[in-house]
Amino acid sequence: MSSVMRCGHGRTRGLPALLVGALTLAFALTGGPATAAQQDTLHELAAAQGKYFGSATDNPELSDAAYAATLGSEFGQITPGNSMKWDTTEPVQGQFDFTKGDVITAFAAQHDQTVRGHTLVWHSQLPSWVGNLPPAQVEAAMTRHITEEATHYRGAVTAWDVVNEPFNEDGTFRTSPFYTAMGTDYVATALRAAHAADPDAKLYLNDYNIEGLGAKSDAMYALVSELLDEGVPLDGVGMQAHLAVQYGFPYQMQANMRRFADLGLDVAVTELDVRMQLPSDTAKSDTQAAYYRQVVEACLAVERCVGITVWDYTDKYSWVPSTFPGQGAANLYDENLLPKPAHGAVRTALGAGDDGGQGGEPGAFKAQYRNTDASVGDNQIKPGLQLVNTGGTAGDLSDVTLRYWFTAGNGAATYSSWCDWSPIGCSHVTHRVVAMDTPEAGADHYLEVGFTGGSLAPGASTGEIQLRLNKTDWSAFDESDDYSRGSGTSYADAPKIAVYAGDELVWGIEP
Ligand code: G2I
Numbered sequence: 001m002s003s004v005m006r007c008g009h010g011r012t013r014g015l016p017a018l019l020v021g022a023l024t025l026a027f028a029l030t031g032g033p034a035t036a037a038q039q040d041t042l043h044e045l046a047a048a049q050g051k052y053f054g055s056a057t058d059n060p061e062l063s064d065a066a067y068a069a070t071l072g073s074e075f076g077q078i079t080p081g082n083s084m085k086w087d088t089t090e091p092v093q094g095q096f097d098f099t100k101g102d103v104i105t106a107f108a109a110q111h112d113q114t115v116r117g118h119t120l121v122w123h124s125q126l127p128s129w130v131g132n133l134p135p136a137q138v139e140a141a142m143t144r145h146i147t148e149e150a151t152h153y154r155g156a157v158t159a160w161d162v163v164n165e166p167f168n169e170d171g172t173f174r175t176s177p178f179y180t181a182m183g184t185d186y187v188a189t190a191l192r193a194a195h196a197a198d199p200d201a202k203l204y205l206n207d208y209n210i211e212g213l214g215a216k217s218d219a220m221y222a223l224v225s226e227l228l229d230e231g232v233p234l235d236g237v238g239m240q241a242h243l244a245v246q247y248g249f250p251y252q253m254q255a256n257m258r259r260f261a262d263l264g265l266d267v268a269v270t271e272l273d274v275r276m277q278l279p280s281d282t283a284k285s286d287t288q289a290a291y292y293r294q295v296v297e298a299c300l301a302v303e304r305c306v307g308i309t310v311w312d313y314t315d316k317y318s319w320v321p322s323t324f325p326g327q328g329a330a331n332l333y334d335e336n337l338l339p340k341p342a343h344g345a346v347r348t349a350l351g352a353g354d355d356g357g358q359g360g361e362p363g364a365f366k367a368q369y370r371n372t373d374a375s376v377g378d379n380q381i382k383p384g385l386q387l388v389n390t391g392g393t394a395g396d397l398s399d400v401t402l403r404y405w406f407t408a409g410n411g412a413a414t415y416s417s418w419c420d421w422s423p424i425g426c427s428h429v430t431h432r433v434v435a436m437d438t439p440e441a442g443a444d445h446y447l448e449v450g451f452t453g454g455s456l457a458p459g460a461s462t463g464e465i466q467l468r469l470n471k472t473d474w475s476a477f478d479e480s481d482d483y484s485r486g487s488g489t490s491y492a493d494a495p496k497i498a499v500y501a502g503d504e505l506v507w508g509i510e511p
Contacts, residue, residue, distance in 0.1 A: 162204060312331060
């Protein structure tokens with residue numbers, strides 16, 4: 001069966017000057033090296049350096065398919081943001097509920113990820129019954145809680161934040177039901193109980209504002225030194241790293257990590273984010289990217305720094321705006337799950353692009369689709385497509401193609417295809433109809449869309465490409481069963497539209 005490629009008639013609409021400028025720039029970088037392998041994920045880059053790269057997550061977010069896809073693919077470790085906390089796991093004394101945490105560990109198992117358990121003993125998100133216990137009963141309640149939870153998650157949780165946030169800012173011990181009942185001994189008691197329940201888990205103390213040298217990290221240093229001297233089971237220190245553009249980078253983070261490492265402890269960055277006063281602008285975004293980069297560099301420079309966890313990867317699910325009104329934009333990906341400059345900075349710091357001179361990596365892309373054609377039985381098929389660069393580096397478009405699959409039905413076996421409009425200019429868009437050698441359900445042909453060259457900046461989209469095709473005898477289609485067709489009339493991620501970089505499938509599922 002023959003297939004036909006025809007040029008579209010470029011119907012160009014007026015564009016705002018700013019947009020035209022941005023697109024001209026985006027398309028200035030034509031050419032570039034041929035691409036061969038799919039872009040490494042953040043975790044793959046970190047793993048190549050002997051570290052993990054992880055993200056916090058939470059149960060409600062997992063029903064967001066696009067969110068879960070990136071969580072499952074880009075990260076090698078996850079931490080439940082809430083689901084293993086005391087108020088969730090033992091809301092009533094002696095009544096344990098691990099349902100939510102089990103969802104997290106199952107997700108991790110499915111995606112070959114490790115899990116950091118967070119957290120066994122903390123003054124916050126603590127059910128009121130604990131605070132209401134007579135002090136003499138708190139130790140038994142704490143030990144029981146730790147024992148039940150750490151036993152339940154044996155094998156599924158590789159590291160525990162056993163005690164979270166034990167210190168005030170000045171380095172004194174924070175008051176809590178545990179401190180009130182047991183004094184500073186509660187920390188050693190908690191660690192021993194966790195070790196007894198799961199001897200294989202790495203046990204951590206975790207806190208914020210201990211990333212740099214200072215009174216609070218000095219207090220943590222003194223505590224862990226003492227615990228180690230006493231032979232208390234302790235494997236590491238977690239530095240949360242909730243940073244803010246307006247407060248500066250932690251003082252001497254690398255030196256601080258190193259002093260803990262020199263005690264024989266692991267160090268982990270456990271909750272990294274970098275918030276800012278909204279709205280974001282270029283200067284704040286640049287500072288944020290620099291802070292993320294500096295954290296990665298500090299961890300890479302200290303062998304005992306085992307990995308980095310971001311406190312969720314997207315602004316869509318950040319804890320920041322509700323806690324610090326007017327602040328936000330703290331994460332590596334924006335609210336639309338598109339990578340921000342900080343993402344590129346992390347990738348670069350992790351060594352992306354160090355390809356030994358073998359040539360660049362293909363871009364990471366996704367396809368979005370909207371239905372611009374309500375009629376399933378007329379003589380034209382009119383998909384709206386857009387291509388988004390989901391990677392941290394500019395994506396070379398010269399060998400990128402998209403496929404939209406459909407069934408031809410009766411009539412002529414030759415086609416015309418058209419690009420009706422796109423902000424990138426239809427003259428940059430190529431398209432043709434291809435007959436499949438082996439038809440599949442809902443697919444015996446596909447519309448293939450490509451580009452004459454150019455590149456897409458990290459996070460950028462081509463914007464809408466309005467496409468149209470017909471048989472040369474203008475006979476009707478039946479689109480109702482077409483593989484790639486969707487009914488949504490606004491743009492959404494389209495897994496049934498494939499994106500290829502060269503021969504390699506980089507997005508979507510083929511029929
Ligand atoms: O506050 C940021 C983090 C600081 N270090 C310890 C972490 O455990 C802490 O995580 C946050 C969670 O990310 C938030 O999601 O802890 C907050 C509470 O301390 C969590 O927020 C709570 C809300 O305050 C509740 O209203 C809500 O019911 O999340 C709960 C579950 O969505």
